[in-house]
Amino acid sequence: MAITIRDVAKRAGVAPSTVSRVIADNPSISEQTKIKVRNIMKEMNYFPNIYAQGLASAHSKTFGLVLPLATDAFYQNPFFPTVLRGINYEMSKHDYSILLSVGLDNDQRQRHIEKIVNGKQVEGLIFLYASKNDPLLRFAQEVQCPAVVIGSPDNSKVHYVDNDNDLIGYQATEALIKKGCERIAYVGGDMNQFFIADRHNGYRRALEANNRIYDPGLVYNDLAFLPTDGYELAQKHLDLKTLDGLVISDELVAQGIKAYLDEQENEKVKTITFSAYKQDGIGVAEDASFINLNSHIIGSRAVDILFEALDPEQASTRFIHEYVAADLHTGK
Amino acid sequence: MAITIRDVAKRAGVAPSTVSRVIADNPSISEQTKIKVRNIMKEMNYFPNIYAQGLASAHSKTFGLVLPLATDAFYQNPFFPTVLRGINYEMSKHDYSILLSVGLDNDQRQRHIEKIVNGKQVEGLIFLYASKNDPLLRFAQEVQCPAVVIGSPDNSKVHYVDNDNDLIGYQATEALIKKGCERIAYVGGDMNQFFIADRHNGYRRALEANNRIYDPGLVYNDLAFLPTDGYELAQKHLDLKTLDGLVISDELVAQGIKAYLDEQENEKVKTITFSAYKQDGIGVAEDASFINLNSHIIGSRAVDILFEALDPEQASTRFIHEYVAADLHTGK
DNA sequence: CTGAAAGCGCTTACAG
């Protein structure tokens, strides 16, 4: 069959346990032995059996990545690849792998998660979404599986990483005020999504802090998260005669709205949105305003937190809620 | 520690091997025993250790999913979630899991794949892209790891599943001809991508079969795959005065082009595109023409083929190239 | 239809 640790040991003239320690780069092994054994592993094209390692050491070196129920808007948003890049970056440093947990419905997802958690196939879970009263998250808590949520769940007894959505809603709105906007609308989406509600809250605070009146009629929430939805909203529902500023919570929606404004050659209405990764420079209009959410950092911080949570020293009554800084870009 | 097969066996008054056979639903065990043991597993909340199962049985029950180097256009296209849904559907039937192989560069990806393949963490690989001369694919072939590509690679010694891109390029073009279009352009993208070139080929064949002249000046290739690219193309480069038909290879690009046409209230130019999953009905304009690629079926077929390829009976000199049927929708 | 025993390929105290 495949080459095992015994084969390597025999050829190197050492004990299997020594080879094992070389694999783990155990400091108690002399450099000389390490070099000898490593050479032989190369020569023989030896790779440790991951399942044997996992069984013997009780470490699977794998995290489960829990995706939301498949909706196009989720996958189409640059948030997803950006955060995935951050997760991967951090995990590959630690030589960990990612096991996907998709699932056609909540039941299927739950059974799968039960299996991989109880079956010790994963050491922890990363939730790529935060939703109200999530049964999967509750399950992770019950079985005390280390977990971290990307987003802000309605459950403080869990680790999570997010932007400070209230704050950036505030900053975005204030940036438009500073640019001279008088009548600023908020384009949200589903207020059940916490980040939509939180950014809305910041929007409202900023208005009030600047002595504007908050007008619920300027809050647009009844839309989905795709560019076409933004386009339609701008075309049919936004009162572009009186408005001169838009805080747009969703990046794709913003694309649609901007496409409409561009085509109307409307330069009066200033917009600001939140972008998973955008930077000034190539491909970004000079006067574009946006807030860079640094979503890749959210991904990598989530992984770091999960590693911390793995540490048995950690009291399970201590939870990390971390806010990743976002950068305001106000254009020229 | 955790509950093991021995604990269950003891409580049930049977041997561990019997419990193991119950887990596997081995037909040689009596229904009576199965019921008894299953009840006890439930009671004790027993879950088999996946790594122990994998080590003992030499089956990891996991496939690796190889993603392309992170580009937004890939993730933003509905193709990705659609094919993932199909893959998941089929794999969950077989109780298999998906291990993700991302990676910031080719080197990292290659090392990771070597590790999970040689380390027996995966039984096979699904490539979610087809690129020229792919070193990762070559590696899979060298180590004889069962693999299936979604797309059409430049390598026939591998299993793959795809749409018949030449054929659907032909059908799409012919559909526009039947609608009375006289001057039809092809909007492609990167001709290094095989599906772009193949659909182009079908476009050309259809023109010629219908006694039109093929004009290379009507082939637009210099664009990326996002809606904004389509919008810009329509606005700046397409000669909408003389054109009356557009075969658009990429669904997102088509969105951008259509947005522009709508806004210009241009009803002369008819378009047709290829969509990962779209059906007639809700949210689809009555007169929209498109070809439904059935990408979810591609995903599920890919998984089926991989299971076939696992079968040791299979000669490794036999490769399946399967084309999934796409449906032409020509609108009312 | 069921059980006892060997084995999958590692890791890890323990001893030296």
Place this chain on the structure above:
DNA sequence: CTGAAAGCGCTTACAG
């Protein structure tokens, strides 16, 4: 700094 031995939690011929 290194080795011998036990053990991780399963599966699977083999025997009955």
